[in-house]
Amino acid sequence: MKTLILNTQSREETHALGEKLGAAAKENMVFLLSGDLGAGKTTLTQGIARGLGIKRLVTSPTFTIQKLYRGGRLVLNHIDAYRLEGLSQDLGFEEYMNDGGLTVIEWSQFAPQLIPDEHLTVTIHLLEEDAREFRFEAAGKQYEELLEELA
Ligand SMILES: Nc1ncnc2c1ncn2[C@@H]1O[C@H](COP(=O)(O)OP(=O)(O)O)[C@@H](O)[C@H]1O
Ligand SMILES: [Mg+2]
Structure with missing residues (x-):
């Protein structure tokens, strides 16, 4: 499934969805999260x-x-690249990316050098009030x- x-419909439901994702995650995976502020x-x-047991x-x-x-x-490596916009130098954030953990990157469009060929993209759309749409796109088997597993 690609x-x-x-x-x-709520923050709690999103926590539960994340929990399933964390429970299913494998070492060295990279998740790219995109969507507006909030x-x-x-x-x-x-x-x-939580799904990883943290x-x-x-x-x-x-x-x-x-x-x-x-x-x-797994160690969770959480990166928020928002403040990297326009910076092109190597800041060493790759260091923990192939170290057996799970990397989750918010605003990955501002850190394109960190994006491996294989990854999961999660695009979140605000529908109304507390409703959110999560669109998952798999790049790699x-x-x-x-x-x-998530479906
Ligand atoms: N269905 C939902 N899923 C996720 N967050 C929700 C939902 N409904 C309401 N919220 C609220 O929206 C906000 C999301 O904030 P946050 O996760 O920090 O967003 P981002 O990291 O994308 O800027 C929180 O205040 C959360 O309580
Ligand atoms: Mg955030």
Whole structure:
């Protein structure tokens, strides 16, 4: 399955969706989250962390760009590339990307050098009030298999 579309009606439902994704994630996977401010990228990432068994609450890393969360089945490498817009130099964020963990990148369009050929794109659309549409697109076989598990 290359594309999957799922809707949620609340923050809690998005947490539950993220949890399924985190439980199904494999080492070295990369998820790219796109969507407007307030769409739910960080909320989905909180669920992913929970699904990995991470107890710490994931917060928006906008001011730190990158945060690592340990203590779960896989290390979660959470990157928010928003403030990298227009910067082209190598800032070393690749360091944790092939280290056996799971990388989740918000605003990956501002860090194109970090995007591997194979990845999962999650595009979130605000529908109305608390309703959100999640469009998952798999690039690579292991991500297609992940979507089979999620469906
Ligand atoms: N269905 C939903 N899924 C995710 N977040 C929702 C939903 N409904 C309401 N919200 C709210 O929308 C906001 C999403 O914020 P956040 O996840 O930080 O967005 P982003 O990281 O995309 O900027 C939160 O305040 C959350 O409580
Ligand atoms: Mg965010």
